[in-house]
Amino acid sequence: MTNSVDRRVRASQKRRRLTAAAARVLHEQGVERTTLADIAREADVPVGNVYYYFKTKDELVQAALAEHSAHLDELTAELDRSADPRDRLKGLVSAWMDQRETAARHGCPTGTLAVELDKRADGTLDAEAGAVIRRLLDWTAAQFRTWGVPDPDDHALTLVSAYQGMSLLANALRDPDVMTREGNRLLRWLDSL
Amino acid sequence: MTNSVDRRVRASQKRRRLTAAAARVLHEQGVERTTLADIAREADVPVGNVYYYFKTKDELVQAALAEHSAHLDELTAELDRSADPRDRLKGLVSAWMDQRETAARHGCPTGTLAVELDKRADGTLDAEAGAVIRRLLDWTAAQFRTWGVPDPDDHALTLVSAYQGMSLLANALRDPDVMTREGNRLLRWLDSL
Amino acid sequence: MTNSVDRRVRASQKRRRLTAAAARVLHEQGVERTTLADIAREADVPVGNVYYYFKTKDELVQAALAEHSAHLDELTAELDRSADPRDRLKGLVSAWMDQRETAARHGCPTGTLAVELDKRADGTLDAEAGAVIRRLLDWTAAQFRTWGVPDPDDHALTLVSAYQGMSLLANALRDPDVMTREGNRLLRWLDSL
Amino acid sequence: MTNSVDRRVRASQKRRRLTAAAARVLHEQGVERTTLADIAREADVPVGNVYYYFKTKDELVQAALAEHSAHLDELTAELDRSADPRDRLKGLVSAWMDQRETAARHGCPTGTLAVELDKRADGTLDAEAGAVIRRLLDWTAAQFRTWGVPDPDDHALTLVSAYQGMSLLANALRDPDVMTREGNRLLRWLDSL
């Protein structure tokens, strides 16, 4: 009884460990340069055992994407507690600025994943990273719409685009200040609307 | 006489063919998913012969980066023929918009290369892609400075950042319209300064 | 139960098979002319599987050296059962003479390995073969010392040097008699001390 | 006229340069780790040109062996100017001792070549290195015979064997003193006969 429950709990813990490890390592090293052994080691799971939780490497990539998507959900849920849509958006920008060190080192997890997955010939996962980005776009557009700003979709595109751009530049130039400078500009821009 | 010249010409043509093929294929497939055989086939050169011109795969990546850098030089040289710095910058944005189909399919060549190279543990080529981006930043800042706009470096950061962001989004969403929408906004922004 | 033990046993047997095959084939063909496939075939192990036990070719070379070192240990342990140091040394010479056919065909395993490894630019394994030879030198010197012969180190050097020299000549001339002639001289020399 | 002579002279100079380079580099790096490009570079001859003087790599190895054989001839010719055979042999040993640094770094040129060539399956060059050693043996035996020492062949075997052994040990232990210690012993031995 308890044994079987324990086992199930332990098992799902392992799954969670693997997912978290995948999200982390894939972000840091990229998909192609990360081996299953890397992820297994990071999750402290024997290599052969990985396949009981994820049938292929791609499923691990998918799980990592889902993890990033969940992080996004947490963030927007947190931001949704503000009454003012402008404050929500400013909170979003602040969250990006808080991640400046990570961004400078490895870029935006979803953005860099999207770049890498788009290079694939087989269109198996290309869309999935795009979907996460689209969800961010949608949430952002919803804020602008509630706020009453005209062309909310365009404004959302501008904001998310700016985020991806500044993350990429911070990463390419290895300079977290890029995040600060552009972040502050975005805050002023939101105030000016 | 002419023979030996021909031979030398043909040889350097081969090198150029390889460089061009590398730039193209690496942009389309990414560094890790591109085989030397891929590049060799695209350049119509036997695999073993590639090593006569490039001693390692990394040298081919470097050559591809240099090719992109040269394209940037051509573009800015062309734009420098305009008298007005604002026109130069608007020309830059227009050039980006002209590339919308390519951007939607494969992203910005230099930007995506930077993303992939930054995932590497060995810091051999990470900086090189960043350097090309920095040259674009510098040229852009120079235009703002000539123009007399305050904080030219920040403006340059905003513009290049926007370009990388919109390219990434166009690519991730597989939607060239992203380039058009953001591009037009940038044109209006430049007009408003 | 027994199954898992069997598995482990079979696995380590495989490792041992690979080590033995490496020792044999590397002795016969030399390091540079021996392919991993050669060793794998000799050990009846798929090539790809070799890397589960030895991460590089050099590790296989090291394992082969360790094998030869172990053989030396066995031999000296056996000889140590004689009470008289002179008998021990004469036993050593007799053992060399017993190997005359092998010596004529492939030389001394450790000696030829040392020659080949010393040709390497990267000083990764050069010392290792020398270390095995030094252990033979040390054991030999200890016998002379116990025996009470003056300058035991010099005598050891002379004896081991003679062994390497006669092995090389037997091999180069493809003549096992070299081992016999020189071996008998060494026996007489030991008796004369 | 003179042109064709010049050309021939220059050509044979090239051949000599290649032979000398081969002897040197093959001694230092071994046959298998030496590329034709290495030898060509050392001789300052374009790679493609090597094949007008040596049809295969093996022919270069053969040329290197011939070079070592010629050096041996020079040495014995020099020694033959001594009236006393014992002095000739002591001169030989002294010559070995003079080479102690080279021996410690790369071993005896002919001996190490013999070791490597004996590892080959195709019996194309195995005998050649042995032949050079045999010539040394023969000259040495002749000295002992002239001198009137009994069993001159055995004595020659002992002496040459000692040389190969001490060279191998000096090389394996990277210690030129080995040459000095054993060399002095051999001098005393010759004096005692």
Place this chain on the structure above:
DNA sequence: CATGAATGAGGGTTCATTCAT
């Protein structure tokens, strides 16, 4: 479920040798 071991299909790289001029 767990796990060490097995497998095989490439990928990058080297190099002796040959070719075209």
Place this chain on the structure above:
DNA sequence: TATGAATGAACCCTCATTCAT
């Protein structure tokens, strides 16, 4: 004869995936 360029066969090594227990 001279020479840069060309060629292709091999080699070492990696790794996603599967198997046996």
